[in-house]
Amino acid sequence: MEADQFLDKLNIWLRSAIPFIIVLLFILFGISPTKVSGLVEVLPIYSIIGAYYWSVYKPDLFSYGSGFSLGLIEDILFGLALGSSSLTILTVQWVIFNQQKLFSDDSFKNTWLAFSFICFAALILKWVIISILSETSFSSLIDLLFTYILTLAFYPLSAWVFTKVRNLVFT
Amino acid sequence: MKQNSSKFSRLGNIRNFFQRFTFITLILITFTIMLIGKADTFIVNRISSAFTDLFRPVITIMGVPANAISQFIKNIEELAAIRDQNTRLKQDNKTLMRWFSLASQLEAENQQLKKLLNVIDEPEAEEITARVVADTGGAFAQSIIITGGNKDGIQKGQAVVNEIGLVGRITQVGNSSSRVLLINDINSRIPVRVGDAGYNAILSGNNSLRPRIIYLGLKRSVSLGDKVITSGDAGAFPPGLPIGKVVSIDKKNILVETFASRDKLQFVRVLKYKVLTDLRLD
Known part of the structure; x- marks a missing residue:
């Protein structure tokens, strides 16, 4: 009986951790050396895609704590100024949680459009924070633009995977 | 009915308050981490290194499918360019052979001159x-x-x-x-x-x-x-x-x-x- 209870609790815990784990896996997949010319220099920011998607569709399972932890892990793994990604993700989540009506549209096109604005603001914020914390000259805006385009382009595929997982685990 | 709705709104308010409190706390923690990161790079480096060590096996496993995909793309790229590459390599080989013979000559000469001048070698x-x-x-x-x-x-x-x-x-x-x-x-x-x-x-x-x-x-x-x-x-x-x-x-x-x-x-x-x-x- 106790074992059943434990397994039930474990099951609930694992299910609630799925959004966090899947975004973490995306981040880890992103830093695997691809060795494809042109792709290694600019990467999509999976943490922003993941934080946006799960904050919109499963806000109860993707809290500020999850966003903060993912940001910190990303900073450590990417060797970025500590706190830069956490602050960016927390800001993204704050906007989504406070304007839920704007983002709770069923149409994929509208969600993607909303993502394009959020992502743009998030990248600019991250760029400013890193430039201030690193005490170096601001990095190239063209690279930032490529990162933005690539992140936007990767959103549909990532959202498709997230939706499959969401349907599989939560319905 | 009215009592129920007021109960829900109170619960919602508590949840909102808790969410806002968490947000502000995490923002403060983030700024503290930023300050520590700026002030004490030694501790931050130690923690970051330990964390990277921890994630290394997972990154290695995650790299397997990524490697397979990149290898596949690389193979296609190489197959397409194999004829051109062969011609270029033959040409490079001829040029390198000429340079190799010249470099060997110059190396011998360099060694002799260094010996004559008692030059202290760079540490290997x-x-x-x-x-x-x-x-x-x-x-x-x-x-x-x-x-x-x-x-x-x-x-x-x-x-x-x-x-x-x-x-x-x-x-x-x-x-x-x-x-x-x-x-x-x-x-x-x-x-x-x-x-x-x-x-x-x-x-x-x-x-x-x-x-x-x-x-x-x-x-x-x-x-x-x-x-x-x-x-x-x-x-x-x-x-x-x-x-x-x-x-x-x-x-x-x-x-x-x-x-x-x-x-x-x-x-x-x-x-x-x-x-x-x-x-x-x-």
Whole structure:
């Protein structure tokens, strides 16, 4: 009986951790050396895609704590100024949680459009924070633009995977 | 009914308050982490290295499908270019054979002259070969994570090269993994010599594929194609490591194309270079 209870609790815990784990896996997949010319220099920011998607569709399972932890892990793994990604993700989540009506549209096109604005603001914020914390000259805006385009382009595929997982685990 | 709805709204208010409280607390923690990161790089580096060590096995496993995909794309690219590559390699081989014979002659001559002049040789650098497990490219930072750490004798500041030229330097050392800051990262500054005249300058990363040369001096002329090598100043890197060649010169920037291609980094060598630093001031 106790074992059943434990397994039930474990099951609930694992299910609630799925959004966090899947975004973490995306981040880890992103830093695997691809060795494809042109792709290694600019990467999509999976943490922003993941934080946006799960904050919109499963806000109860993707809290500020999850966003903060993912940001910190990303900073450590990417060797970025500590706190830069956490602050960016927390800001993204704050906007989504406070304007839920704007983002709770069923149409994929509208969600993607909303993502394009959020992502743009998030990248600019991250760029400013890193430039201030690193005490170096601001990095190239063209690279930032490529990162933005690539992140936007990767959103549909990532959202498709997230939706499959969401349907599989939560319905 | 009315009682129920007021109960729900009260619960909602509590949840909102809790959410707002968490948000503000986490923002404060984030700013504290930022401050600690700025003030005490030693502790932050230790924690980051330990964390990277922890994630290394997972990154390695995640790299398996990514490697398979990239290998597949690479194979297609290579198949398409195989005929051209063969012709080019034959031509390169002829040229290299000529250079090899000339280099052997010059090396012998150099050794003789050094012996005559009693020149003290540069200390030889020991090498450790390491595998690249993660490539954290992007618009914000350019670094890689390699296998090998403290226990293999890797130390912060050591130069990292591949078979063609300088790749970067070690900035973080864990127990079993290390971070290499690539030469094109915006925080990278390397003392270099430019061209046959060997002008001293600094190679400064800008997060793009082409780092730029700074502090060259106004009257020094540089031409397209001039080679850029490490100067060995400050004793951080061995002198003479090939870095790249000048590919663009305009009023604002002198840009360098690096020899070490980022997408071909699979194994790298860490140079355990020690400069003779036993000078004593009396």
